[in-house]
Amino acid sequence: MDTIRSLRCFMRAVELGSLSAVAREEGSTQPTISKLMAALERELGVRLLERSTTSLQATPQGMRFYQRALGVLAEYQEAVAEARGQTETPAGLIRVNAPAAFGQFRLNALLAPFLAAYPKVDIELILDDRMVDLVKEGVDVAIRQGHELPPDAIARMAGISPRQLVASPAYLKAHGTPRRPQDLARHDYIRFAWLADGDTLTLHNGERTETIQTHGRYRVNNALAIRDSLAAGGGIGLCPMWLVQDLLDSGALVRVLRKWHGQTQPLHLLSPSRRYQPVRVRLLLDYLTEQIGRLPGYNAS
Structure with missing residues (x-):
């Protein structure tokens, strides 16, 4: 059994609540992913997932295993990154989510120099004003304006706009x-x-x-x-x-009415709190934090 693949698929099944969704991410089929989960449960001797025709969720034992597995998979991915030299040569896909107006008007232009600096990095920019679930939608970096932030994400303030x-x-x-x-x-x-x-x-x-x-x-x-x-x-x-x-x-x-103003609008960079953060993502977060604070109309954080 491919333990690492099974572990990754199990974690995504818990996060997405669907084996079919995991199969789509993996470029596989639902029966194949289901067999992987069954094999993992047999190896552990524990039922990890409760399945029905309409839903899928972790059992209490499965949720505890999920929490511990997060650290295991993060350590493995870190080791792979070091072995491949990815800590020195960023590579791979970064999924970025941002509000439509800010993404079109400001962010889009900021990403071109980053791509030029790191030719092995790909960026997928999704412009969407809704507050997305970073884990379920596979988002590495989300940009959000305003004071309301999801409680389960790591937030870094990049600037404040009067x-x-x-x-x-x-x-x-x-x-x-x-x-x-x-x-x-x-x-x-x-x-x-x-x-x-x-x-x-x-x-x-x-x-x-x-x-x-x-x-x-x-x-x-x-x-x-x-x-x-x-x-x-x-x-x-x-x-x-x-x-x-x-x-x-x-x-x-x-x-x-120059003496009067509204509440300031902070801009935060969000990343999932429960996912290993590749070097390419860390570099983008550092880059955006620096560049956004320099944009017209922003005070650096």
Whole structure:
């Protein structure tokens, strides 16, 4: 029996909850993976998985074995990496997940120099605004903006972006410039479509906080579309500076209520807490941490 392969397949079966999903990852068939699991259980003399027609989960003994096997497989992979010289020559695939707007607008350009520096490394970039399960979806590095993070991932802060109110000069000329936060209620306010607070906007000025009920006829679930709409004179919006700093520098947008700001938007790099981290992944994490902090609109962490 190929013990290492059986061990890896067992761990992925626990993580994915499906032998068919493991088979797809392995380029194999469900019956083959099922036989591997049965052989592993026979060798150990313990039932590791409870199977039914609709679900698969680890038995209590299987879950304990899974927790111990994590360290065993990590040590094996580390040994293989050293034997192959991979600690000096990064190689292999890195799966990266990032929010759509940030990935398209900023991250995409950062990855090209990394690929050029490490010709044996491949990157698969998936742009997705949802909070993915890193382990189940095989993600090595996930980029997430905001303060809510999954509890079971290792998070490294790469930068913090202030959030400021902005509008185009043309909009302000046509509709007037707000002088105090309450004035925003009379303006067209452009916001992200799925905000938990809806039209409620909270602004800060030192120790002072103001809550305003905004109004706007345009809501959109993409930050780049918000950026374009603000530049076109569609209204006022609260934006992280990474999204609009270049437009502020060019004069296409201007700050509104400069003494007031929203909650800052941190950016974290996430990696699975329960998976061996190859050198190629560690190098990418270090690279992105350094480069993101240098982007326009970010303060280094």
